[in-house]
Amino acid sequence: MAVLKRVQQWATFARIWHIYDAAWQNPFESAGVLKKYLTGLYKPIYHPMNDCGDHIVVINSAEIALPGDEWKKRVYFHHTGYPGGATWTLAWELHEKDPTMILKKAVYSSLDKNLQRRYTMQRLHIFPDANVPSDMLKSISNQIKQLRLVPKRLDTYSEEEIKSFPKIYDYPKPYILK
Amino acid sequence: MSLLRTLLSSSNFSKLIHRSTNIRTVSIIPPLHLKEIKEIKEGNDIVISGHSFESARVPYLVKTSCDDSCPLCQLNLDIKHTDVLILSQFVRSDGCMLPRRITKLCLKQQKKMSTLVTMAQKAGLMPSLNPEKSKKDPKKRFGWKKHNKYFYDA
Numbered sequence: 061m062a063v064l065k066r067v068q069q070w071a072t073f074a075r076i077w078h079i080y081d082a083a084w085q086n087p088f089e090s091a092g093v094l095k096k097y098l099t100g101l102y103k104p105i106y107h108p109m110n111d112c113g114d115h116i117v118v119i120n121s122a123e124i125a126l127p128g129d130e131w132k133k134r135v136y137f138h139h140t141g142y143p144g145g146a147t148w149t150l151a152w153e154l155h156e157k158d159p160t161m162i163l164k165k166a167v168y169s170s171l172d173k174n175l176q177r178r179y180t181m182q183r184l185h186i187f188p189d190a191n192v193p194s195d196m197l198k199s200i201s202n203q204i205k206q207l208r209l210v211p212k213r214l215d216t217y218s219e220e221e222i223k224s225f226p227k228i229y230d231y232p233k234p235y236i237l238k
Numbered sequence: 239m240s241l242l243r244t245l246l247s248s249s250n251f252s253k254l255i256h257r258s259t260n261i262r263t264v265s266i267i268p269p270l271h272l273k274e275i276k277e278i279k280e281g282n283d284i285v286i287s288g289h290s291f292e293s294a295r296v297p298y299l300v301k302t303s304c305d306d307s308c309p310l311c312q313l314n315l316d317i318k319h320t321d322v323l324i325l326s327q328f329v330r331s332d333g334c335m336l337p338r339r340i341t342k343l344c345l346k347q348q349k350k351m352s353t354l355v356t357m358a359q360k361a362g363l364m365p366s367l368n369p370e371k372s373k374k375d376p377k378k379r380f381g382w383k384k385h386n387k388y389f390y391d392a
Contacts, residue, residue, distance in 0.1 A: 128387065214367065226300045227299050231293055
């Protein structure tokens with residue numbers, strides 16, 4: 061085999077490392093995208109029996125955003141198996157116990173329900189903040205684009221930016237500013 | 239509110255001092271850039287007068303074709319609850335919505351803006367525009383309110 065072909069072979073089957081910033085992202089929308097990379101669905105060599113999935117490092121999972129009042133409406137159910145062993149945990153309560161859990165569960169349930177699922181999940185590395193081990197960072201070669209724009213808070217703009225932004229109307233003459 | 243007081247005789251001086259202290263309580267106006275109170279001494283006379291400022295918004299006003307109708311209807315903008323630089327213009331420093339006689343919006347736009355302002359506040363995007371003694375940092379809110387949220391604004 062020619063040297064070029066050999067290297068091409070390695071590159072084709074090598075596991076790629078992606079990074080995804082989960083700040084202000086919906087975990088359930090993100091799960092669909094992460095699934096594509098975790099299982100290698102986007103690759104031309106993809107086959108269910110072909111173990112060609114990639115690694116994903118997810119950062120800032122504590123900063124995920126849910127729409128509307130979903131933080132107090134979404135419920136996670138668990139049953140110990142004993143009578144009276146059922147518990148219902150609200151999304152915000154679960155998020156305070158473990159800020160990676162909502163995203164992890166979202167990806168886990170979006171994956172195909174087969175024996176490969178647990179091994180696919182081992183390739184997903186979720187971190188609540190941006191502190192990623194340096195050896196993990198070294199192998200990252202791609203960034204997955206965020207699905208929604210991160211909103212900018214008003215207090216992050218400088219005084220000058222707020223002042224010189226186009227104004228819709230002016231205060232009436234005798235108006236006292238508060 | 240223009241303040242113009244002239245002192246003519248020195249016998250009235252104590253009375254004037256008393257008045258000027260009263261006026262001083264009003265003099266919180268100058269830092270708000272509306273009126274500046276000036277004291278001018280001319281011999282025995284002291285002239286205290288309020289000078290009106292030009293609004294800081296004047297050079298940055300958006301030009302619309304018609305001054306009488308609602309500026310937002312004319313501009314036809316697609317405003318989201320994340321556009322805090324626009325939404326903060328309709329809000330007081332404590333986060334209250336300004337009334338329609340000041341914003342000069344039509345009823346439809348005023349309602350639309352007030353819902354968007356509420357969304358922005360609930361999402362914690364305008365933490366600096368809040369009541370004085372409130373927890374301004376959205377991370378310090380109670381329970382589910384401390385987490386990031388967004389809204390589907392049509």
